[in-house]
Amino acid sequence: xxxxxxxxxxxxxxxxxxxxxxxxxxxxxxxxxxxxxxxxxxxxxxxxxxxxxxxxxxxxxxxxxxxxxxxxxxxxxxxxxxxxxxxxxxxxxxxxxxxxxxxxxxxxxxxxxxxxxxxxxxxxxxxxxxxxxxxxxxxxxxxxxxx
Numbered sequence: 070x071x072x073x074x075x076x077x078x079x080x081x082x083x084x085x086x087x088x089x090x091x092x093x094x095x096x097x098x099x100x101x102x103x104x105x106x107x108x109x110x111x112x113x114x115x116x117x118x119x120x121x122x123x124x125x126x127x128x129x130x131x132x133x134x135x136x137x138x139x140x141x142x143x144x145x146x147x148x149x150x151x152x153x154x155x156x157x158x159x160x161x162x163x164x165x166x167x168x169x170x171x172x173x174x175x176x177x178x179x180x181x182x183x184x185x186x187x188x189x190x191x192x193x194x195x196x197x198x199x200x201x202x203x204x205x206x207x208x209x210x211x212x213x214x215x216x
Contacts, residue, residue, distance in 0.1 A: 087186065095187050099159045101129040106159050106190050133161060137168040145172035152178045159190045 092114035
């Protein structure tokens, strides 16, 4: 793939060690969700997939809605107060903590992902929330549980 020209706005959103000239799955997914945490290479790859599979945006949004439904009932009706969100992805609207804590503010959520790009976005986007005491971001791998 040819090197893409990016704007200075794009360049300042991630540390310079990140390659923003190549598409990244989490950022492509963010684009499909209507997010802003993606770059030119991600948008190009996302649009190429849309051309091949026009229903992908509907499917991705349905997939993204599931964690909210999965957290809402246990928090509101079943009395659950602890949640584990594995393979979190880049934060988007209606994150697990937002849904669970809207039903029961004392809910605690641990987010786990092994992708350093996802973790960088998570730290930047979620650390200033008033619910910060209820979330932990962990970088781990299923194949290396101690990592």
